Amino acid sequence: MILGLETSCDDTSVAVLDLNGEVKSLVSANQDSSHRPFGGVVPEVASRQHTENLLPLVEQAMAEGGIAWPSITGIAVTSRPGLIGSLLVGVVSAKTLSLVRGIPFVGVNHIEGHLLAPLLRDASYGPPMGFDFPYVGLAVSGGHTHLFHCEAPGRYRLLGKTVDDAAGEAFDKFAKMMRLGFPGGLQVDRLAATGDRMAFKFPRAFMQDEDLNFSFSGLKTAALRQLESLSEAEAKARVSDLCASYQEAIVDVLVEKLARAARKCGAKNWTVTGGVSANSRLRARAQEMASAQGARLALPPLRYCTDNAAMIALAGLYRLRAGAVSPQDLSPSAASLPGDFQ
Ligand code: KG4
Ligand code: ZN
Secondary structure, X not given: OEEEEEOOOOXXXXXXXXXXXXXXXXXXXXXXXXXXXXXXXXHHHHHHHHHHHHHHHHHHHHHHOOOOXXXXXXXXXXXXXXXXXXXXXXXXXXXXXXXXXXXXXXXXXXHHHHHHHHXXXXXXXXXXXXXXXXXXEEEEOOOOEEEEEEEEOOEEEEEEEEOOOOHHHHHHHHHHHXXXXXXXXXXXXXXXXXXXXXXXXXXXXXXXXXXXXXXOHHHHHHHHHXXXXXOHHHHHXXXXXXXXXXXXXXXXXXXXXXXXXXXXXXXXXXXXXXXXXXXXXXXXXXXXXXXXXXXXXXXXXXXXXXXXXXXXXXXXXHHHHOOOOOOOOXXXXXXXXXXXXX
């Protein structure tokens, strides 16, 4: 079995996976309440909390899965990209467990984890029948908006990414402007449900050509201008319309680019992962588009979409199987490394 550790941002997560990719246990500690007073993730607070939470979570994951150390044959840890102080906690812990227990460990890329999430299995989830490599994957979260052709385990071709804000960041910044709380994506989703998506006109960037990159900073500025043009009472009265229109602008672009990427690669298997894939409108629109194009869409359950260690363990499983073992002097890296993606 593989032990997975994830501490790249503000969630501490530990998972145990068997060698078929079946999740035996997954436990996480969410830090939202610690960062909420600041309206965003505070790196120093995040790493300190990882230090407190990680080892107790390892013990909890082993106990809940009824797993003994001799069954663990490998350790996978997120070593990039992310907040450096947060990554450091996971990497140092993985190295220590590796030394103490005599088990090989491997540092993996967090985005690779998100891309592999649809292939995880447990008692109530498995990928849709026939879903496998190659597939197009949209990894969309607070930290990234990346579109890949996932050709085989370890072979991911980057097709496009955001040139400024990530989609989750666009949701969160808008929520902050609207004073909806932190993290705001879920609030926008909830309020948008009763709003008019056509009420306000917001820009959709890079839609004219075959470009597969994304940009959300213009949208954010347009929303700010729109809010400035409304009185506080008007903005309050029209909060659902504002949320629905803003959300639609993000979802339109994400779904259109996913479909374009699939056409470009001739891919009939699609997945959307990352925290933003929790968005109800994105899920519905991606499903509609996949059905219209005769494609199979894997939408992993939320526990595998938000930051979690099960996806990291799966990335590690493939890497270890391919013979990749990390050395004790492995350093975490804030960015992806050359060679992670093609
Ligand atoms: O993957 P994740 O848990 O952490 C990162 O790696 O960032 O994603 C968190 C992001 C946040 O920006 C949050 O606002 C967004 O996912 N999010 C949503 C929804 N639920 C979470 N965005 C839109 N609609 C949602 N329902
Ligand atoms: Zn993530």
